[in-house]
Amino acid sequence: MARYTSLFTVAVSFDHLRQLLTDILESCHFDVIYNTDDYVVARETPGRVTFAKLVTVEVLIDKFATDDSEVRMSFVVKNEELPIHSDNHCRQMFNLVNRAVTESRQWHLIESVAT
Numbered sequence: 001m002a003r004y005t006s007l008f009t010v011a012v013s014f015d016h017l018r019q020l021l022t023d024i025l026e027s028c029h030f031d032v033i034y035n036t037d038d039y040v041v042a043r044e045t046p047g048r049v050t051f052a053k054l055v056t057v058e059v060l061i062d063k064f065a066t067d068d069s070e071v072r073m074s075f076v077v078k079n080e081e082l083p084i085h086s087d088n089h090c091r092q093m094f095n096l097v098n099r100a101v102t103e104s105r106q107w108h109l110i111e112s113v114a115t
Contacts, residue, residue: 002083002090006075006098006114012107014063017071020106021059028096030057037061044079044093055079055093070110075101 012020021040022032030042040059060074077094094114102109 001078002081002088003076003078004091004094004115005077006094006101006112008073008075008101008109008113009111010071010073010101010107010109011069012071014068014071016106017061020104021061021073023106024100024104025057025097028093028100030055030097038063049089052080053089055090057093057097073101 010017018035018037018040022035025032025040025042029045029048031045032040032042034041038061040057040061042057042059044055046054056078058076058078060076062072062074063070075097077090077097079090081088081090083090098112098114102112
């Protein structure tokens with residue numbers, strides 16, 4: 001199973017975060033299938049790749065208790081594909097999501113860590 005993780009800290013109003021996050025994921029060809037205050041799950045729209053290569057994104061949202069304008073998000077991008085090649089479909093979608101989050105003009109990126 002291919003699995004890639006990243007951590008982002010952004011300056012944004014917590015009230016607007018979920019809608020902005022949904023918009024970013026949809027721009028990357030994902031459908032949000034579960035959405036709560038602190039957890040979002042999105043699945044890649046079928047039709048572009050085989051079923052085993054469809055990517056799922058899980059986002060755990062951690063609002064800092066000390067600052068109402070900063071939010072930490074932990075992303076896990078995964079699929080059932082074996083990561084035989086370093087540039088597999090899951091890695092490509094991971095890079096797409098990371099680029100979309102870091103380049104978004106809807107918030108100020110404070111910190112970004114990808115593994």
